[in-house]
């Protein structure tokens with residue numbers, strides 16, 4: 001239950017094009033919230049999909065003693081849940097039915113939920129995400145942000161050891177951005193789940209992550225605490241922007257002044 005996630009020599013791409021290039025990542029401890037940042041097309045989604053077993057990859061991804069790349073998709077899905085960036089959800093199911101479906105598709109934490117508890121478990125996740133009032137609403141009737149929250153509830157109810165979130169707050173207003181980041185941190189601490197999330201918002205990543213990884217051209221540029229990873233030099237290198245990064249007693253303050 002307390003296995004670290006370790007990545008070494010991970011390579012993935014499309015046809016002959018290599019997008020993630022022999023990536024090594026120091027072990028990610030249980031309970032860590034790791035933000036993956038980098039420019040468009042850096043390979044972030046490809047990396048997440050490879051970690052989820054949804055995209056072919058070579059190299060090694062280990063969760064404790066288990067080699068994830070050789071697991072069947074079903075075994076992989078019991079340990080790792082991936083929430084994609086685009087959210088189809090154009091289906092005639094309610095939010096509650098969607099979450100129940102996700103729970104049935106993969107026994108949460110590897111254990112079947114007794115039938116009498118299924119709806120209660122699903123509702124409590126929906127409420128924690130902050131959309132209890134939408135439980136009986138059809139997914140196809142939701143706004144973009146509401147759909148993103150419903151997808152998050154579907155991912156969380158599976159109680160994976162590793163949760164991979166691809167831009168989980170991109171459609172959310174400020175209130176829900178913070179609510180989701182706080183919830184993800186709480187859940188990681190409570191259940192020792194490892195969270196790897198792609199974010200574009202530096203300020204949010206710095207405020208809410210234990211660890212930040214900067215990726216560019218499928219290669220690791222920086223990896224460490226937000227204070228260590230987010231430096232003016234790293235932002236210039238990765239994003240081609242002139243930035244000022246101040247470490248204050250309250251955290252890290254970032255000002256982006258111009259593009260280079």
Ligand SMILES: Nc1ncnc2c1ncn2[C@@H]1O[C@H](COP(=O)(O)OP(=O)(O)OP(=O)(O)O)[C@@H](O)[C@H]1O
Pocket residue numbers: 014019038039040041042043044045046047
């Ligand atoms: N299905 C595909 N077929 C071919 N090339 C692809 C495919 N999907 C992604 N790519 C290419 O792989 C590279 C990395 O894409 P990826 O989606 O992993 O980037 P990303 O870092 O998640 O970007 P963004 O921040 O824009 O979402 C890009 O150059 C992209 O064009």
